[in-house]
Amino acid sequence: MDEIAYQNVSLSYFYPVKFRLATLIFTMVSTLSAQHADSLIFEKIMEEALIKGESYQRLGELCKTIGPRLSGSDQAEKGVYWAYSMLKSYGFDSVFHQPVMVPRWERGKVESLFFSSSVFSKKIKSGIPANYNCEAFEEQKLKPSKSYKIQACALGGSIGTKGVLQGEIIVVHNKNEMHELGKNGKLKGKIVLLNQAFYEGNINTFASYGACVGQRYMGAVDLAKYGAIAVLVRSMTNRCDLHPHTGSMAYVDSVPKIPAMAVASAVANLLDQMAKEDPLLKISMQMDCKWLPDRMSANTIAQTNGSLFPNKFIAFGGHFDSWDEGEGAHDDGAGCMHAFEALRILKSIGYIPRHSLRCVWWINEENGLRGAMEYAKLAKENGEIHVAALESDRGGFTPRGFSLDSAAMAFTIPYKKYLDAYGIGTLEKGGGGADIGPLKRNDPNTQLVGFIPDSQRYFDIHHAETDVFESVNKRELELGAAAVAIMIYILDQNLD
Amino acid sequence: MDEIAYQNVSLSYFYPVKFRLATLIFTMVSTLSAQHADSLIFEKIMEEALIKGESYQRLGELCKTIGPRLSGSDQAEKGVYWAYSMLKSYGFDSVFHQPVMVPRWERGKVESLFFSSSVFSKKIKSGIPANYNCEAFEEQKLKPSKSYKIQACALGGSIGTKGVLQGEIIVVHNKNEMHELGKNGKLKGKIVLLNQAFYEGNINTFASYGACVGQRYMGAVDLAKYGAIAVLVRSMTNRCDLHPHTGSMAYVDSVPKIPAMAVASAVANLLDQMAKEDPLLKISMQMDCKWLPDRMSANTIAQTNGSLFPNKFIAFGGHFDSWDEGEGAHDDGAGCMHAFEALRILKSIGYIPRHSLRCVWWINEENGLRGAMEYAKLAKENGEIHVAALESDRGGFTPRGFSLDSAAMAFTIPYKKYLDAYGIGTLEKGGGGADIGPLKRNDPNTQLVGFIPDSQRYFDIHHAETDVFESVNKRELELGAAAVAIMIYILDQNLD
Numbered sequence: 001m002d003e004i005a006y007q008n009v010s011l012s013y014f015y016p017v018k019f020r021l022a023t024l025i026f027t028m029v030s031t032l033s034a035q036h037a038d039s040l041i042f043e044k045i046m047e048e049a050l051i052k053g054e055s056y057q058r059l060g061e062l063c064k065t066i067g068p069r070l071s072g073s074d075q076a077e078k079g080v081y082w083a084y085s086m087l088k089s090y091g092f093d094s095v096f097h098q099p100v101m102v103p104r105w106e107r108g109k110v111e112s113l114f115f116s117s118s119v120f121s122k123k124i125k126s127g128i129p130a131n132y133n134c135e136a137f138e139e140q141k142l143k144p145s146k147s148y149k150i151q152a153c154a155l156g157g158s159i160g161t162k163g164v165l166q167g168e169i170i171v172v173h174n175k176n177e178m179h180e181l182g183k184n185g186k187l188k189g190k191i192v193l194l195n196q197a198f199y200e201g202n203i204n205t206f207a208s209y210g211a212c213v214g215q216r217y218m219g220a221v222d223l224a225k226y227g228a229i230a231v232l233v234r235s236m237t238n239r240c241d242l243h244p245h246t247g248s249m250a251y252v253d254s255v256p257k258i259p260a261m262a263v264a265s266a267v268a269n270l271l272d273q274m275a276k277e278d279p280l281l282k283i284s285m286q287m288d289c290k291w292l293p294d295r296m297s298a299n300t301i302a303q304t305n306g307s308l309f310p311n312k313f314i315a316f317g318g319h320f321d322s323w324d325e326g327e328g329a330h331d332d333g334a335g336c337m338h339a340f341e342a343l344r345i346l347k348s349i350g351y352i353p354r355h356s357l358r359c360v361w362w363i364n365e366e367n368g369l370r371g372a373m374e375y376a377k378l379a380k381e382n383g384e385i386h387v388a389a390l391e392s393d394r395g396g397f398t399p400r401g402f403s404l405d406s407a408a409m410a411f412t413i414p415y416k417k418y419l420d421a422y423g424i425g426t427l428e429k430g431g432g433g434a435d436i437g438p439l440k441r442n443d444p445n446t447q448l449v450g451f452i453p454d455s456q457r458y459f460d461i462h463h464a465e466t467d468v469f470e471s472v473n474k475r476e477l478e479l480g481a482a483a484v485a486i487m488i489y490i491l492d493q494n495l496d
Numbered sequence: 497m498d499e500i501a502y503q504n505v506s507l508s509y510f511y512p513v514k515f516r517l518a519t520l521i522f523t524m525v526s527t528l529s530a531q532h533a534d535s536l537i538f539e540k541i542m543e544e545a546l547i548k549g550e551s552y553q554r555l556g557e558l559c560k561t562i563g564p565r566l567s568g569s570d571q572a573e574k575g576v577y578w579a580y581s582m583l584k585s586y587g588f589d590s591v592f593h594q595p596v597m598v599p600r601w602e603r604g605k606v607e608s609l610f611f612s613s614s615v616f617s618k619k620i621k622s623g624i625p626a627n628y629n630c631e632a633f634e635e636q637k638l639k640p641s642k643s644y645k646i647q648a649c650a651l652g653g654s655i656g657t658k659g660v661l662q663g664e665i666i667v668v669h670n671k672n673e674m675h676e677l678g679k680n681g682k683l684k685g686k687i688v689l690l691n692q693a694f695y696e697g698n699i700n701t702f703a704s705y706g707a708c709v710g711q712r713y714m715g716a717v718d719l720a721k722y723g724a725i726a727v728l729v730r731s732m733t734n735r736c737d738l739h740p741h742t743g744s745m746a747y748v749d750s751v752p753k754i755p756a757m758a759v760a761s762a763v764a765n766l767l768d769q770m771a772k773e774d775p776l777l778k779i780s781m782q783m784d785c786k787w788l789p790d791r792m793s794a795n796t797i798a799q800t801n802g803s804l805f806p807n808k809f810i811a812f813g814g815h816f817d818s819w820d821e822g823e824g825a826h827d828d829g830a831g832c833m834h835a836f837e838a839l840r841i842l843k844s845i846g847y848i849p850r851h852s853l854r855c856v857w858w859i860n861e862e863n864g865l866r867g868a869m870e871y872a873k874l875a876k877e878n879g880e881i882h883v884a885a886l887e888s889d890r891g892g893f894t895p896r897g898f899s900l901d902s903a904a905m906a907f908t909i910p911y912k913k914y915l916d917a918y919g920i921g922t923l924e925k926g927g928g929g930a931d932i933g934p935l936k937r938n939d940p941n942t943q944l945v946g947f948i949p950d951s952q953r954y955f956d957i958h959h960a961e962t963d964v965f966e967s968v969n970k971r972e973l974e975l976g977a978a979a980v981a982i983m984i985y986i987l988d989q990n991l992d
Contacts, residue, residue: 050699203542457972473953473956474734474735475952475953479699
C-alpha cells in the first residue's frame with residue numbers, strides 16, 4: 001500500500017494538475033488490478049513449489065545416483081544423459097543437447113600432504129596447544145610421530161608433483177607481503193602457504209570470497225615468478241575446520257608451472273603457527289593429478305515455446321558440472337533444479353509464456369566456461385534474441401532477492417511489496433553471472449538477473465566434500481525455485 | 497534515500513506551505529545526521545558480533561558441557577550455576593538469580609512403541625512399499641517379525657503406561673474427524689493417532705506449527721472424553737523423517753488422564769497407511785515417565801545500569817530451560833546467547849545505555865512459564881518499570897527482522913533502510929512472546945518486540961534429538977545477536 005501511494009505522489013511533480021489527476025486514478029486502478037492478478041500467480045507458484053515441488057527429489061537423484069560431475073569425467077557424461085531423460089519425462093515443448101568440447105583434468109589417485117616438526121612432536125605430548133587456534137583441529141587424535149598427514153587436496157587444474165616434493169614452508173598473509181618477500185628472494189625454493197583468511201565482518205560472504213579468491217586462482221603464477229616450488233592455499237571458507245576446498249587455478253605459458261593444493265582452514269592456522277615456532281618445519285606433498293585431452297560433453301536445455309515471441313528467449317539456469325569433491329549439491333545442482341522447477345511450475349499452473357522459456361544447464365562453468373561460450377555462440381549464429389537471462393549459482397538456501405540490470409530493475413520495483421511478502425524483495429543493482437555474461441556480450445540489451453539466496457552457509461560447503469545432498473534443506477530449495485519462477489514471470493510479462 | 501523522500505513528501509499534506517518548507521529542510525538535516533550516527537553504531541555492532549563474537553563458543557559450552565536442561569532436572573540446575581558464573585565473568589554491572597519453583601517431569605527409562613501386523617510382515621518380504629510414503633523410512637532395514645519398534649517418545653507431561661499398554665489403532669486427520677468419530681463411539685478403547693500434517697504452503701513455518709500444535713497440547717484431553725486409552729501425535733515438523741519431536745501437553749482434572757507419545761512424521765505416515773490396509777493393526781506402548789515434586793530453580797539475569805533512567809528497564813532474553821531431547825541448541829540456547837551477546841556487544845563498543853538493560857534467561861518456558869511469571873511478579877513488587885521487552889525464541893537462524901508493538905513500530909520504521917542493509921528490515925505488527933507477555937499485563941505501555949529469524953529449518957529440529965550445537969551455524973547465530981543488539985539500541989534511544 002505504501003509503495004503504490006509513493007509512486008503516485010511522485011507523479012504529481014511531473015504532470016500538470018488536470019492530467020495528473022486522471023493519470024493518477026487510471027494508474028491506481030490499472031496498477032492495482034494488474035498487480036492483483038500477478039499476486040495471485042505468485043501465490044500459485046509458491047503453492048506449487050512448496051506442496052507439489054519436484055526439485056528436492058530430483059536433486060537427491062542427481063546427487064546420489066550420479067554424484068560429482070567434473071567436466072570431462074565419466075560421471076559428468078552419465079549425468080548429461082540422466083539430465084536429458086529426466087527433463088524429457090516432463091513433457092516440455094523440447095529438450096535437447098548442445099554438444100560442447102570440455103577440458104578434462106583428473107585428480108588422480110595419489111594426493112597427500114605431510115608436515116614434520118620435532119617442535120610439534122614434543123608439544124603434542126601434552127595435548128594440542130590452544131594457540132593452534134582452531135577447535136576443529138582437536139578432532140584429530142595425534143600421537144608424536146615423524147610426520148603428520150594433514151587435510152589438503154589438489155586445486156583444480158594443478159600439475160602433479162612427479163613423486164614426492166619436499167621443502168621448507170613459508171607463510172604469506174596478503175599480496176603486499178608476498179611481493180616484498182618475493183623481491184627479497186625469500187620465496188625461492190620454498191613451499192609457500194597463502195593464508196589470507198576471509199574478512200568475517202562482511203554480511204555478504206561473497207564479498208569475502210571475492211577479496212580472497214585471487215590467491216587461489218593466481219597464486220601459482222605469482223609465486224613461480226619468485227622461484228617458489230609449490231603453493232598451498234588456505235581454503236576459501238568462513239569455517240575453521242578440516243575440510244579442504246578445491247577450486248580453479250591458472251597457469252600462464254610464460255611462467256613455470258608449480259603444483260598447488262588447497263589446505264583446510266584449520267590446517268592453515270596450524271601451519272601458520274608452527275612456522276613461527278619451528279624454523280625447520282618441513283612439508284612433503286604428492287599428487288598425480290593431470291590433464292587429459294578434451295572430451296565431448298553438452299549443455300542440456302528444456303524449452304517451453306513462447307506464444308507471442310517464439311524466437312525471443314528468456315534463458316535461466318545453473319551449471320551442471322561440479323567439482324569432484326562432494327556431490328555438487330549446492331554448487332550447482334541447486335541452481336539447475338531452481339531452473340528446471342521454475343519451468344515445470346509455470347507449465348504446471350497453466351501459464352502461457354509470451355517468450356520462449358529455456359531452462360539451461362550449462363556445462364563446464366567450474367574450469368572453462370565452455371558451455372556458456374558455446375550457448376552464446378549458437379544463440380548468435382541462430383539469431384535467437386535473448387531478452388533476458390537469469391543465473392542461479394549461489395546455492396540452494398533461503399531466497400532473499402535478485403540482482404538486476406537497470407531496465408529489469410525499473411519494471412521489477414513495482415512488484416517489490418509482493419516479493420517482500422515472500423522474503424525475496426532484496427533488489428540489487430547489476431545483474432550477471434559467469435554463465436550468462438556471454439549473452440550480454442552478444443546483445444547489450446539482454447537483461448541479466450542474478451538469483452540471491454542467503455549467503456551465510458555457502459562457503460561452509462563450497463567446493464568441499466561437504467557439498468552433499470544432506471546439506472540442502474527441502475523448503476529452502478523449493479522457495480528458491482519459486483522465487484526464480486516468479487522472476488521469470490516478471491521478465492516475461494515486462495519485456496518485449 | 498527513497499524512504500526519507502517519501503516521509504517528507506507525505507508531510508506536505510498536513511502543513512501549510514511556508515511552514516512545510518522549513519520543516520522539511522529541518523527534518524531532512526536532523527534526521528540524516530542522527531541516522532548517520534546510528535548507522536555507524538550499527539556497523540560497530542555488526543563488526544563486533546562477526547569478528548569478536550562470543551555467542552557461538554558460549555553456546556557450544558552450554559550444549560556440550562551442560563546439554564539439555566529440562567526444568568527441575570539436575571542438568572538444568574548445573575546449567576543455572578554455569579549461567580551465573582559465565583555471565584559474571586564478563587564484568588556486567590550486576591549478575592543475579594531470581595529463585596523460581598519449577599515443575600519436574602521425568603521421561604524415565606522405559607519408552608517404547610511397537611506395532612504388529614501380519615499384513616506388513618508379508619509385504620516387506622519384497623521391500624518397503626513405496627506407498628508408505630516417506631523415503632526416510634527406508635533408512636531402516638526391516639525383516640519380517642512379530643512386531644516392529646518405531647520411533648516415538650513421550651510428550652512432556654504425559655503419565656506413564658503402568659506396564660505395557662496394548663490396543664487397536666485408529667487414525668484421525670483433523671478436529672472435525674475426531675469429533676465425528678468420537679461422537680459415534682469409534683474412539684472408545686482405542687489408541688488414537690492424531691495425524692494432522694503441517695500445511696507446507698505457508699512461507700512462515702510458525703503458521704503451520706500454530707495450526708497443528710493443538711492436537712499435541714489438547715489431544716489427550718479431547719480423546720479421553722471419547723474413551724480413548726492413549727494418544728499418539730504426529731511430530732510437529734516440516735520434515736518427513738524418523739525423529740520424534742516432544743513438546744508440552746495438557747491434562748484437565750475433570751477428564752481421565754491417558755498416556756501420550758509423539759511419533760516421528762515418517763512413522764505417522766506408515767501407521768496411517770497400514771491402518772487402511774490391516775484392520776488388525778495393533779500397537780503396544782510402554783513409558784515410565786512421571787511427575788515429581790516441584791524443585792527450586794532460577795532465572796539468571798545480567799544487567800548494565802542505565803545512565804538516565806536507572807530504574808526503567810529494557811529486558812531481553814530467551815528461555816534457559818529446554819526439552820530433554822537434543823541439547824536445546826536452537827530452542828532456546830540460541831535465544832539466550834543472542835541476549836547475552838547483545839549486552840556484551842553494547843558494553844564492548846562503549847555504548848552507555850539510557851535505560852537499565854537486562855539480559856534475562858527465563859527458566860521453565862517449555863512446561864510451566866514459571867520463570868516469566870516470577871520475573872513479572874518481582875518487577876511489579878519492586879516498581880521496576882519495563883519500557884520494553886524483547887524475546888528471542890525462534891532459533892539461531894539468519895535474522896530477518898522483528899515483530900513490534902505499535903509505538904515501537906512507529907519509531908523503528910525510520911531505521912528500516914539501515915536494517916534492510918543487514919537483511920533485518922522485516923518489521924511485522926504485534927510484538928510478544930511467551931516469556932515477555934506477563935510484563936505487558938503488568939503495564940500495557942511496555943513495548944514488546946519479537947526477534948524474527950528465518951523459519952525454514954526451525955521445525956526440522958524443534959524439540960527433537962537433532963537440536964544440537966552442530967545444527968547451529970556460527971555466522972547465522974552471530975548475525976542474530978547483532979540484530980538483537982541493534983534493536984535494543986533503537987529501543988533505548990527512542991523510549992523514555
